[in-house]
Amino acid sequence: MLMSNARQAPAAAPALSRQQEKSAAMRLRICKAAAKRLAANGYHGTSIKQVVEAANVSLGALQHHFPSKDDLVEATAEYLLGRSITWFQRIKTELEKDRSAFAEVMRRSWEEQFTTPDYGALLEILVAARSDASLRKRIAPKLEDWRDGIEAEMRDLLTPIAKDAEELNAILTIGRCMMTGLLVHDGLLGDEQHMRNVIDAWVGLVAGSARKQ
Amino acid sequence: MLMSNARQAPAAAPALSRQQEKSAAMRLRICKAAAKRLAANGYHGTSIKQVVEAANVSLGALQHHFPSKDDLVEATAEYLLGRSITWFQRIKTELEKDRSAFAEVMRRSWEEQFTTPDYGALLEILVAARSDASLRKRIAPKLEDWRDGIEAEMRDLLTPIAKDAEELNAILTIGRCMMTGLLVHDGLLGDEQHMRNVIDAWVGLVAGSARKQ
DNA sequence: GACAAAACAATATGATCGTATTGTTTTATG
DNA sequence: CATAAAACAATACGATCATATTGTTTTGTC
Numbered sequence: 001m002l003m004s005n006a007r008q009a010p011a012a013a014p015a016l017s018r019q020q021e022k023s024a025a026m027r028l029r030i031c032k033a034a035a036k037r038l039a040a041n042g043y044h045g046t047s048i049k050q051v052v053e054a055a056n057v058s059l060g061a062l063q064h065h066f067p068s069k070d071d072l073v074e075a076t077a078e079y080l081l082g083r084s085i086t087w088f089q090r091i092k093t094e095l096e097k098d099r100s101a102f103a104e105v106m107r108r109s110w111e112e113q114f115t116t117p118d119y120g121a122l123l124e125i126l127v128a129a130r131s132d133a134s135l136r137k138r139i140a141p142k143l144e145d146w147r148d149g150i151e152a153e154m155r156d157l158l159t160p161i162a163k164d165a166e167e168l169n170a171i172l173t174i175g176r177c178m179m180t181g182l183l184v185h186d187g188l189l190g191d192e193q194h195m196r197n198v199i200d201a202w203v204g205l206v207a208g209s210a211r212k213q
Numbered sequence: 214m215l216m217s218n219a220r221q222a223p224a225a226a227p228a229l230s231r232q233q234e235k236s237a238a239m240r241l242r243i244c245k246a247a248a249k250r251l252a253a254n255g256y257h258g259t260s261i262k263q264v265v266e267a268a269n270v271s272l273g274a275l276q277h278h279f280p281s282k283d284d285l286v287e288a289t290a291e292y293l294l295g296r297s298i299t300w301f302q303r304i305k306t307e308l309e310k311d312r313s314a315f316a317e318v319m320r321r322s323w324e325e326q327f328t329t330p331d332y333g334a335l336l337e338i339l340v341a342a343r344s345d346a347s348l349r350k351r352i353a354p355k356l357e358d359w360r361d362g363i364e365a366e367m368r369d370l371l372t373p374i375a376k377d378a379e380e381l382n383a384i385l386t387i388g389r390c391m392m393t394g395l396l397v398h399d400g401l402l403g404d405e406q407h408m409r410n411v412i413d414a415w416v417g418l419v420a421g422s423a424r425k426q
Numbered sequence: 427g428a429c430a431a432a433a434c435a436a437t438a439t440g441a442t443c444g445t446a447t448t449g450t451t452t453t454a455t456g
Numbered sequence: 457c458a459t460a461a462a463a464c465a466a467t468a469c470g471a472t473c474a475t476a477t478t479g480t481t482t483t484g485t486c
Contacts, residue, residue, distance in 0.1 A: 019453055019462065026463080042344030044257040048444060060449095060465040069444065120343070126397050127340045130333070131255030140401050147398070170414035174391050177398055177411070181390025184339050184397075185360070188353050198390070201383035208422040232432065232483055239433080260473060273435040273479095282474065 027065050030055045031079040034072055039117035043128040048072070073125055074138040080122045081146040087113060088153045095157060102161050103203045105154065106175055110199050114179040115192075123183065150176070161206060171206055178202060240278050243268045244292040247285055252330035256341040261285070286338055287351040293335045294359040300326060301366045308370060315374045316416045318367065319388055323412050327392040328405075336396065363389070374419060384419055391415060 016024065033055030037046045048069060052059050066072035091108060095101045113119055126143070129136040151169050162168035182195050229237065246268030250259045261282060265272050279285035304321060308314045326332055339356070342349040364382050375381035395408050 017454075022453090022463075040344060042341060044341055045344060047442075049442080058465045059445095059467095061463070063445075064463060064465095067445085123340065123397065124344070126401060127336065128255060128257055129401055130397070131253065131258060131337070136401060140403075143398065143401055167414065170411055171418075173395075173399065173411050174387075174415055174418070177394025178387050178391040180394030180397050181392065182386075182394075184336065184343070184393050185356065185390055186386065188339060188342055188349060188356055190353075198383055198386050201380065202387055205384075205387075205418060205422050209418050230484075235433075235483090261475085262472080271435045272437095272475095274433070276475075277433060277435095280475085 023065065026057065026061060027075060028079070030057060030062055030065060030072070031076045034076045035080060035118055035121040038076070038121035038124045043124040046124075070135050070138060073128070073135060074142075077122065077125045077139050078142055080118055080125075081142055083118060084113060084122075085146065085149045085153070088150050092153050092157050101157050102206060105158065106199055106203050107196075109175075110179055110196070114183060119183070123180065147173075147176075175202065236278065239270065239274060240288060241292070243270060243275055243278060243285065244289045247289040248293060248331055248334040251289070251334035251337045256337040259337075283348050283351060286341070286348060287355075290335065290338045290352050291355055293331055293338075294355055296331060297326060297335075298359065298362045298366070301363050305366050305370055314370050315419060318371065319412055319416050320409075322388075323392055323409070327396060332396070336393065360386075360389075388415065 030051065034046070034051045037050050037054050041050070048059070048062065051072070052062055055062070062072070066075060087109075091105060095104055098104060125135075125139065129139040151172055154172060155165065155168070158168055158172075162171055179199070182198060186195050186198070243264065247259070247264045250263050250267050254263070261272070261275065264285070265275055268275070275285070279288060300322075304318060308317055311317060338348075338352065342352040364385055367385060368378065368381070371381055371385075375384055392412070395411060399408050399411070
C-alpha cells in the first residue's frame, strides 16, 4: 500500500515540476489509448504498435515510460480502477438520503460503468491476468484495493439493505460479479433489454429479501 | 440450427465409417488439447503450435481438420459447451426430488463446472469473441443454445423456487453470470473460501426470497 | 487392384510481435 | 552556461505467429 513508487499511474497531483507534468500527461495519454485499443480489439488483438498509433506517440516515448508491456498494462489497470472508484465516490454523494439507493447504484453502475469501453478494457486485463502469473501479481493487489474501496464507499449508503456489513459486502460482490458475467455471456448475444431485465430481477430479489427481515 | 454441416465437433455417434471415426477422434483430441492450452495460457498465450504439441499431432493434421484458428476455437467451444450440457443432464437425474435442489445445483456447478480448467478455456473463448466479430458470429448461436439448454434442463427441477418460468430463468442467469464474474474478479485473488461464501450468500438470498412468497 | 479423395506430414513464408539499441532533444541542477 | 539526466525518437532484431504450399500415406469406391 506504500506510495514509494513515485512515477506510477495518475494519482493525486500536488505541485509537479514541468518534467513531472509532462511525464504524467504522457503516461495518461498512453494509458487512455491502451484502454481504447483493449476495449476495441481485446488483449489478444492489442499490440504495442497499435497503442503507439492510437496515442500518437513514438515507440521510444512509450518504452521510456513503460519499459515492458506488463508495465503498460499494469498502469492502464490502475488508471481504469481509479476512475471507477471516482465514479463510486460521485454516485455516493448524489444518492445520499435516497431511499432506493441500492436499485439506483445497481442500474446506474450497469449503464455508466459496466457497459462502458473502459470496463471492457479492464475485463480484458483481468482475464489476461488469470493465465499470466507475473501480470496477476501486479494486478491482484490493485483489484483488491478496488473492491475494498467500493465496499468502503457503499457501506454507509446501502446499510439498510443488509443485516450486517458482511452480508452487504456479499451482495455487492454478487452484483459486481453478475454484471461482469452478464457482459461475458449475454453481452455476446447483444440483447441489451434482456440484460437490463436481469439487473432488475437482481434488484427485486435483494429488495424482496431485505423486506422479509 | 440445421445439422447440414456433417463434420462438425463431436456430437452423437451413429454408425461411423473408419475414416469418420478417425476424423472424429482426431478432432476430439485436438479440441481437448486446445482447451487445455487455453485454460493454462489464455487465448492470448495459446498458439496453434502449442496445441499441435499438446495434442501430439502434426501441424498438417490440425490444419486438415481446422483450416483456420477460428475453426479450431469454434469447435473447441462447441466441445466445451456440449460437455457442460451433459453435466446438467446428469445432475438433473441425480437431484430429482431433492428438496434443496437449487442449493445443490449452485454449489456443485461452482465446484464441478466453473472452477474447472474446461470452464477457464471457455471463458477465454467467450472474452476473445467479444472483440472479434467473426469469432463472435460463430460462438454466439452456440452460446445461446447452451443457455437455452440449461434452462430447459433445470425447468422442472427448480420450479419451486420461482413464481414463473421467466423469474426462474432470471435466477439461473444471475447465478451463471455471478459465477463467471467471480472467477474473473475474486478468482484472481485466489481466495477460494471467500468465493464459496459468496455462493452460499447467493443461495441464501434466493431461498429467502422464495420463502417470502 | 485402380483411382480419387481424405488424412496426415514437413517445410516455407510473410507479417507482426515485444524489446533492444542507438541517437536527438528537452529539462533540471550546479 | 555546463553537465547530467530525463524525455522522446527511429531503426533494428530475433522470435513467433497463422497460414500456404507441397508432399506422402491411408481409406473408400468402382
